[in-house]
Amino acid sequence: MAFSEIAFKALQDVVGEGNVTTDPVICQSYSRVQWTADGCVQRSQLGVGMRPQCVVLPRSTEEVQSIIKLANRYDFIFIPRGTGMINSAFPNPAQAAMGKGVVIIDPKHMDKIIKIDKNNMYMVIEPYVNFAACQAEAMKVGCSVAVAPAGAQISALANIQWHGAYGNSWISGLGSNQLLSFEVVLPSGEILRSGNIAQEGAEEDWVWNDGPGPDLRGFFRGAQFGHAGGMGMVTKISMRLFPWPGPSVFPTQGDGILKESHFPKDKVRWYMIDFPADMQAYPENEERQLRWACDLQYEIARAELAIVVQHNAKQFMWTWAARSKEEFHKGAEEDFYPHGYTIVGTAAITSVEQLDYEEKVLKSIVEKMGGTFLSENSPDPLDRERYIKWMRITNDWIRVGHSMRLSRPSDCFHQGTACVDSIDTVTDEILRANIAQRKMREQGLGKDLLPISFHGGWISPTEKGYGALMTTDLWPEQEPEKAAQAIQFLLSSLKGMLVDKSAGAAVCLLGPAYDLLGPAFFNVHLIVKDLKKQFDLKNISNPPYATTPDVIAPEMLAEMTKVL
């Protein structure tokens, strides 16, 4: 479909000729394909229909505002973009079916860290600042940021306004916790500011999030997801920084995949904790192991220590620790990590004495529970190797993880399930997903997924154990049928959560899921549809997100959520 000439002309007037294009070759590179399973399925359904008609590169909030006003005037769809890693949670032929032009707003020119306030522990960023830059700059001033395993390369702003699961969620929480003040150009073109910056006279100060009056982070974010571009474009945010004991530059040695990173032991210490001897066999003892890991996490919560605490399932251990595809497949076959481990990191935020104290407490807790620490001196030589391989990369939980590792096993990746609630509840969901998916596999479904897909379970407690998030992950190959199987697994987990009244169901409402689940959730979809109608009169801000303005008819809903 050709893009409106007058709209294109107007966009040129706003951003200059060099910053807007309809060139099909350039636009194709913005088509919403990634190596995610939904991207793969979408591509098979839409082909070049996934190509936007136009891409525009604004330099400022004012230009974004003009672009969005033009979208209203000339009735085209706009998609706010971060770095384009993941644009949707469901296959989305809806946009293509609307028959309107689609413009991607690429924030590449809005790439500045505007301010770092080390005393008040926040950083103000534009949309194209990635996590690597945030972490590097934060560490220079004795701070650190929340660290998304999605990668160093992604937009920190995009992540924080829309999702956010972190390697150090123990101290940082979820994405919605990182969001302090924010500025967003709403779908109407109006500018909304929340926090200090909302108040004329206090706008230099980006320190705080809520008010004046109601906390508008609630309007803009959810626990798992924000509006996914369905409520305008965020142009600046301030994000939380956390105390960091140093070093101020991340220590690394080696090149490429051989790169390693080790902290001085008077700053940061890592622990890799194994289950008691009588529950080693996996998967027979999976439930006992995970419950043990929960008990350990609750004890660490009671002790109020550490900066990283998590249980990494077998699948996460090895996708992270393996350095190459070859090493991965070899190790997976040999069962290099036979089960999951609990990983704990402590930091000398108060002092070196604090590190010694925390080590003493951790050791006493683990000992009492019958667990052991792996180390370079573990009696079993294999354990030594397991420890050494993990320690090469464990700093990545602080540095900013590298999601490419997650895609490495099969060049494609999908979530098996996800949940946010207590440490115990998210563990229920890991067990549900693993058990159900293994059973389905016995019946032939998902036989094409890599075997490691069936050993999931990232227990990632948040806010020092007051809550938790978990995911399990699946590895199909980049073929639509295989990818579709992964998506079906996710949907069946979701159904299980609904039937069993799991907290996980409450946090997956987005897109068509609002219509699917809303009636079971106090008709919340009707309110969100009202929001969409009131704030996005023409339904042009990345539809169908956060939801469609009108209730979707059942047959249409079936079509929209059909996997393949």
Next chain:
Amino acid sequence: MSSAAATTVQSIVEALAGVVGSENVHTDIETLKKYSCDTSLMPARMPDFIVRVMTRDEIMGVIKFANANRIPVVPRSSGTGTYGTGIPMEGGIILDLSGMKRIPRTDTRNRWVLLEAGVTFGEVNEELAKHGMQCLNPLLPRKDKSVITSVLEREPVLTCKTECDEPFRTAELVWGTGELMRTGAMSVDHMPPEDMPDKTHSDLCGCGGPGIDWWRLLTGCQGTFGVVNIMNVKIFHKPLKQKIVFLPFDRIEDAVMPLYTIQRREIGHECFLLNGMDLAAILAEDGADIAALAQKLPNFAIVLNLWGGQFFPNDRIAYEEKAIKDICDQFHCSVSEGLSAVRDANVQLQGMLNSPWQGDVYWKDRAKGACIEIVFQNGLDKVPALWNTFTKLAGDYGLDTRELGMYIQPRQRCRVCHVEFHIPCDPQGADLANVKAFQRRAAETLINEGAFFYRPYYDWADMIYARAGYTFETIKKLKNILDPNHTLNPGKILL
């Protein structure tokens, strides 16, 4: 209840009595008067009906009826209001939730307590003590202060730990239309929330959703979006040992870097800064001694509770103490375990960290009978200049600046500070109009100097929202969606 519009007082009383029983509907002038004002010294306005509710269904019944008949409903959960937020602007019904006193579940593993809107800090701490747990208290709340309204108003807690900053977990509420809603992990079913951890896969820990973060949207709205009847909030394990220390300062400027550094190094749990006047108002044995005591106390003092926790408490306190001494050396200040002018000041304050104010006269009111305030939130580095502006202006108004109080509550390890400037005053005094004029003028001056007025209290909403651009338009749109008939607390925050 008939469907015809109720327009006479009699028919409304009957309809309300049908929902809550006639003994819970009050229209006598004495009762109405009691609810027409609070301690803010804001002008009183009369409600028409006081309705005491005990259950969620009663709340829904009252709001549905009121919404259908376009009668305002003002929710109140605490016995005493403080900032004028519960004074009815357009008459109507005061929905009194203070009788809802159940604390149906405490979860020590996940560290929360589930409580109804009328439960006070004293009541919840008494319950939690049985479990070896403690509530996240604000500074010496009134005895009759509802925990839920404190959380809804985002009143800061004494613990500066980042993960304790937002105690809200999940809640059940009734929208202005009378429709029911639940937030976060509580939304997966309609059963009583206390049963959910046993009967569902929800431990009431996930606060977000369903979909967006309703729990956050509900805070700071002064009851204009929805009425919360039950909520679970974060709690923490009582430490085996703890120890209060004081860092005194002559000038507020000198306290800035030590306070930042203590928090940056994550030392201790509860921590706050008071000036001599506020310290005296809390510690004086007799209200009449406050002024004299204030002169003997440090001009400013950081109060810090070193925290031994649950494991090897002596070791923990020892390394925290060592770190504090380092900080004092670094910034040339001192730390002590007591205050020379008050015996056992540390012991007294220790007891106050998890209890409401015990005296009959509220501590802020002790000096002169009443106290009006300026409330804002900024980075700590901004506060000294704002304090200087405030005290200078007070001098211009002929106020005795030695009588002014100051309370700084660092939040999230001092990412930001909640700040209160206190203006003690005689509610019957000849000077009251001048004091009130000063408060308004000071608010305007401070806002112009960059103080962030995050809570539109008193008569500040016009001043604040005039400076808030499209933010206020957004809030109005939200109001029209959530409470289309403007049933809930109309007139508050200009809605």
